[in-house]
Amino acid sequence: MLLTPGDWQGRGSWRPVGETAPVSFTALIHVREDEQGFLVEGALESPGSADIAVNAWLAPDEFGTWAVTVQAAGINVDGVAKLESVPHLGLLWSDDGLIHVTFAIFTVRDTHGIRGFAKSRRGAITWELALEPRQRVVAGGNVVSIDARRRRGG
Numbered sequence: 001m002l003l004t005p006g007d008w009q010g011r012g013s014w015r016p017v018g019e020t021a022p023v024s025f026t027a028l029i030h031v032r033e034d035e036q037g038f039l040v041e042g043a044l045e046s047p048g049s050a051d052i053a054v055n056a057w058l059a060p061d062e063f064g065t066w067a068v069t070v071q072a073a074g075i076n077v078d079g080v081a082k083l084e085s086v087p088h089l090g091l092l093w094s095d096d097g098l099i100h101v102t103f104a105i106f107t108v109r110d111t112h113g114i115r116g117f118a119k120s121r122r123g124a125i126t127w128e129l130a131l132e133p134r135q136r137v138v139a140g141g142n143v144v145s146i147d148a149r150r151r152r153g154g
Helices: none
Strands: 006-016 023-034 037-045 052-060 066-072 075-082 088-093 100-108 111-120 123-133
Touching: 023 123, 066 088, 075 100
Parallel strands: none
Antiparallel strands: 006 023, 006 123, 023 037, 037 052, 052 066, 066 075, 075 088, 088 100, 100 111, 111 123
């Protein structure tokens, strides 16, 4: 899986399908792994709007796919994702079938990209988010590293 445990930060946007003006947002995400799968807790912040809390649970199943549940801004969707190879792909839907969400997670340079669509009675939106690990201080030195593979001694 591309998103590993730890803290992530990113920037993104969403826009209604058929419109040209996107709404920008920033994201702070914490990924935690346990014996059952992954818990993703996040906050989306957009100027002039209330912050949105996002929670996702991802658990592998016996069929080589992952069960996924996402809750955010009064939306509760469940579904399935393929997370063992890239691009990661997922399809989620609400119990009443009125909300559908698709997403893909992929690597772009030193970041992870997430793109998707959501459709409800109110219409369809497209969204995208670029995520990178939050900066951390490397133990034993004063060098700040964003990616563990790029650490330099201090």
